[in-house]
Amino acid sequence: MDNNGAGRNGGLGVLWLLAIPFLVLWVPFYNRVEPTLFGFPFFYWFQLGWIFVSMIVTAVVYYATEPQDKTR
Amino acid sequence: MPLNITALVVFILFFVLVTFVGFASARWKKGDLDLLHEWGLAGGRFGTLITWFLLGGDLYTAYTFIAVPALAFGAGAVAFFAVPYTIVIYPFVFVVFPRLWSVARARGYITAADFIRGRYGDRWLALAIALTGILATMPYIALQLVGLEVVIAAMGVQLGGFLLYLPLIIAFAILAAFDYFSGLRAPAAIAIIKDLMIYVTVFAAVFVIPAEVGGWEKIFSAVPQQQLLLADNFGAYTGYATLFVGSAMALFLYPHSVTGVLSSSSRHVIRRNAALLPAYSFLLGLIALLGFMAIAVGVKAMPVYASGFAQFGNNFAVPALILQVFPAWFAGFAFAAIGIGALVPAAIMSIAAANLFTRNIYREFIRPECDPRTEARMAKTMSLVAKVGALLFIIYLPTAYAINMQLLGGIWIIQTFPAMILGLYTRWLDPKALLIGWVAGMICGTLMAWSTGFAPIYRLDIFGTVIPAYIAIYSVALNFAVSFALSFVFNAQSKAREDETMPGDYAVEAGPSGGFGH
Numbered sequence: 001m002d003n004n005g006a007g008r009n010g011g012l013g014v015l016w017l018l019a020i021p022f023l024v025l026w027v028p029f030y031n032r033v034e035p036t037l038f039g040f041p042f043f044y045w046f047q048l049g050w051i052f053v054s055m056i057v058t059a060v061v062y063y064a065t066e067p068q069d070k071t072r
Numbered sequence: 073m074p075l076n077i078t079a080l081v082v083f084i085l086f087f088v089l090v091t092f093v094g095f096a097s098a099r100w101k102k103g104d105l106d107l108l109h110e111w112g113l114a115g116g117r118f119g120t121l122i123t124w125f126l127l128g129g130d131l132y133t134a135y136t137f138i139a140v141p142a143l144a145f146g147a148g149a150v151a152f153f154a155v156p157y158t159i160v161i162y163p164f165v166f167v168v169f170p171r172l173w174s175v176a177r178a179r180g181y182i183t184a185a186d187f188i189r190g191r192y193g194d195r196w197l198a199l200a201i202a203l204t205g206i207l208a209t210m211p212y213i214a215l216q217l218v219g220l221e222v223v224i225a226a227m228g229v230q231l232g233g234f235l236l237y238l239p240l241i242i243a244f245a246i247l248a249a250f251d252y253f254s255g256l257r258a259p260a261a262i263a264i265i266k267d268l269m270i271y272v273t274v275f276a277a278v279f280v281i282p283a284e285v286g287g288w289e290k291i292f293s294a295v296p297q298q299q300l301l302l303a304d305n306f307g308a309y310t311g312y313a314t315l316f317v318g319s320a321m322a323l324f325l326y327p328h329s330v331t332g333v334l335s336s337s338s339r340h341v342i343r344r345n346a347a348l349l350p351a352y353s354f355l356l357g358l359i360a361l362l363g364f365m366a367i368a369v370g371v372k373a374m375p376v377y378a379s380g381f382a383q384f385g386n387n388f389a390v391p392a393l394i395l396q397v398f399p400a401w402f403a404g405f406a407f408a409a410i411g412i413g414a415l416v417p418a419a420i421m422s423i424a425a426a427n428l429f430t431r432n433i434y435r436e437f438i439r440p441e442c443d444p445r446t447e448a449r450m451a452k453t454m455s456l457v458a459k460v461g462a463l464l465f466i467i468y469l470p471t472a473y474a475i476n477m478q479l480l481g482g483i484w485i486i487q488t489f490p491a492m493i494l495g496l497y498t499r500w501l502d503p504k505a506l507l508i509g510w511v512a513g514m515i516c517g518t519l520m521a522w523s524t525g526f527a528p529i530y531r532l533d534i535f536g537t538v539i540p541a542y543i544a545i546y547s548v549a550l551n552f553a554v555s556f557a558l559s560f561v562f563n564a565q566s567k568a569r570e571d572e573t574m575p576g577d578y579a580v581e582a583g584p585s586g587g588f589g590h
Contacts, residue, residue: 015167018166019163022160025160025313027309031149031302033301036289040288043302055347055350059347
């Protein structure tokens with residue numbers, strides 16, 4: 001294995017943040033109606049909301065690793 | 073369905089617009105379209121925003137817009153798997169696919185199978201990867217036609233006899249022409265229009281419909297109680313979770329995804345898009361909820377839509393909803409969005425399949441000495457063949473075949489995961505072991521799908537415990553096991569490993585000449 005742009009040395013730890021979106025694998029946690037939000041059962045608003053969590057996490061990791069992954 | 077003149081006029085106007093854009097796009101980011109990487113990858117010049125539109129238009133297809141809410145309409149909560157599916161995919165893309173971009177740019181690869189050929193030095197493994205890609209893509213193109221067929225019928229265009237398929241043939245002829253002429257630039261330019269139209273349509277639906285039926289509570293309470301959530305048992309959870317993980321593992325292995333990735337102008341474009349593309353996932357979640365809105369509005373019981381439901385089943389739910397709640401001109405706009413939404417992925421898929429055929433079958437096995445211009449001409453011709461094939465598929469075979477084939481396509485394409493994705497990190501796996509693992513996964517997956525009558529979930533009995541899971545996951549697990557076990561054996565016998573790529577190739581910022589490596 002070699003360097004993955006993000007950097008094997010130094011910036012790698014922050015990549016673990018990318019595991020956060022995968023918490024959506026824990027299906028029984030959100031397979032429920034309550035609490036509802038704006039009329040949406042939990043099952044629906046949790047998964048929709050998790051999209052934003054995923055975007056934020058990816059953006060954070062992007063900015064944290066970009067200095068090693070030099071832009072043109 | 074009565075002929076809806078207003079909707080049809082709006083629909084046709086937008087088709088004329090995208091036809092014009094499709095042809096004009098040949099001049100965009102000018103390149104020599106007689107070269108394969110220019111025609112088939114737009115020279116790899118697309119920046120962050122265009123790649124966002126292109127991949128958005130490519131991955132979230134017309135069929136998705138029809139089928140996901142249709143599933144919600146008929147089966148409820150399980151349709152929402154489309155949301156976590158696209159949540160887990162992007163962190164994965166962020167980490168893995170810049171490596172594919174870099175090695176492809178360093179070595180001039182245009183297809184996934186090009187990479188396999190270079191990495192493992194094995195033309196047969198590359199052939200297997202190319203064939204899997206073509207085989208998985210063909211029914212997917214055919215299904216885009218289904219999306220188009222449904223919206224055309226919803227506008228009351230019902231021709232009899234040999235004219236039955238005329239509208240589809242016209243739409244595909246337009247598509248084939250600008251594709252041949254402009255290559256990947258055409259769907260990229262059209263994707264911008266189509267994606268904006270889809271966003272407008274969905275946000276209009278989300279604001280207008282809940283107000284009309286009396287709020288989101290009313291919409292969710294219209295869903296049958298036992299379908300509002302997944303069943304509360306282990307099997308329902310493993311089924312749901314493996315369905316979205318398996319779909320996510322498969323998504324970026326499809327040739328049209330690889331084409332989208334490789335056409336971007338830098339590895340950073342891919343990293344940025346991994347953070348930006350989930351915007352479409354949110355859109356897709358809202359689109360799934362259109363199925364619930366259709367239940368709440370009660371379109372299925374309305375006599376005017378009975379013929380549509382009789383012909384297309386639940387796939388008619390969204391068109392019926394659109395006709396019911398929107399004025400005719402906006403229905404025409406929405407149908408144009410879906411119809412153009414069929415053309416964009418169909419264009420990219422047929423270009424991707426053509427690239428695979430040309431590079432990994434024609435040039436590898438039939439005419440190794442062919443010059444770059446012959447290569448590009450071959451690809452253009454093959455993109456036509458792919459479209460005609462898809463058209464014949466829809467005309468001569470029942471739609472159910474295309475749907476079953478597309479399910480199989482997902483199970484097949486995931487069998488390229490070990491060679492492709494692990495190959496981006498290590499050369500430890502032996503190409504022959506990978507090829508045998510691929511065969512095992514293909515056979516196992518196909519048999520499982522056949523035994524369930526082409527339902528995605530297989531109930532495997534593991535030491536007395538029945539665990540329902542997505543067939544793609546079970547079959548690729550077998551593939552992994554075989555590939556690893558045999559690699560141990562083969563690696564013990566021989567130390568020689570052919571590999572034209574260098575470790576540094578996986579992190580390069582540009583090709584040898586700063587552009588495409590040739």
